[in-house]
Amino acid sequence: MSIVTRGFRGRRDSAPDLPPGQYLTRDFPVLSAGPTPRITTDAWQFTITTEAGAKHTWMWRDLQALPSEQPTVDIHCVTKWSKLHTSWQGVSLDVLFDAVDTGADYAVVHSYGGYTTNLPVEDMLDGKAWLVYGFEGEDLTPEHGGPVRLLVPHLYFWKSAKWVKGLDLSDHDEPGFWETLGYHNYGDPWREQRYTGD
Ligand SMILES: Nc1nc2c(c(=O)[nH]1)N[C@H]1C(S)=C(S)[C@@H](COP(=O)(O)O)O[C@H]1N2
Numbered sequence: 001m002s003i004v005t006r007g008f009r010g011r012r013d014s015a016p017d018l019p020p021g022q023y024l025t026r027d028f029p030v031l032s033a034g035p036t037p038r039i040t041t042d043a044w045q046f047t048i049t050t051e052a053g054a055k056h057t058w059m060w061r062d063l064q065a066l067p068s069e070q071p072t073v074d075i076h077c078v079t080k081w082s083k084l085h086t087s088w089q090g091v092s093l094d095v096l097f098d099a100v101d102t103g104a105d106y107a108v109v110h111s112y113g114g115y116t117t118n119l120p121v122e123d124m125l126d127g128k129a130w131l132v133y134g135f136e137g138e139d140l141t142p143e144h145g146g147p148v149r150l151l152v153p154h155l156y157f158w159k160s161a162k163w164v165k166g167l168d169l170s171d172h173d174e175p176g177f178w179e180t181l182g183y184h185n186y187g188d189p190w191r192e193q194r195y196t197g198d
């Protein structure tokens, strides 16, 4: 009884933590626009291409050698589920961008399998985004984007590209997969930017 009461109160108490129109889920839905690509850690690599065409590539072992963080964050899917206090392990994009000489304002993120999504470079800096390979103390599973996915929790979760392969920097903004199909170009859950025009 006390557990039921606590659970119920917990939900109500955490409602202010939820962006408008979102509901809480405790499980972890899988949302993929296509089949799950199976990328081994040996095959995985991540390339940042600058607006000048310079390429910086990290192999799995390079990523593992970089200092990692364990962010605990809330995630919000545009299909209206939110999950609070998820914990991840990975490398801050700040660390990767340290090696990159760029003045570009925009990025298109590419995934193995062909998925793309766009976001401003500033939304990947200052502790706002990570390349993650661990979830809740385990290796990130293929369904959830393993071996490595992008995590950008302050934007709707479609911006957190699974099976991430690289990002292209540019001076001009270019919509990705969902952004071309009518989803909002930026996708701030707190401003409920679900669709173009929101
Ligand atoms: N490569 C790739 N990344 C993706 C997607 C996808 O279809 N392909 N779906 C996006 C969407 S809409 C959401 S809500 C989250 C879902 O992540 P999950 O399956 O781990 O819950 O991944 C995002 N990243």
Ligand SMILES: [Mo]
Pocket (backbone or CB within 6 Å): 031, 077, 078, 079, 157, 158
């Ligand atoms: Mo989503």
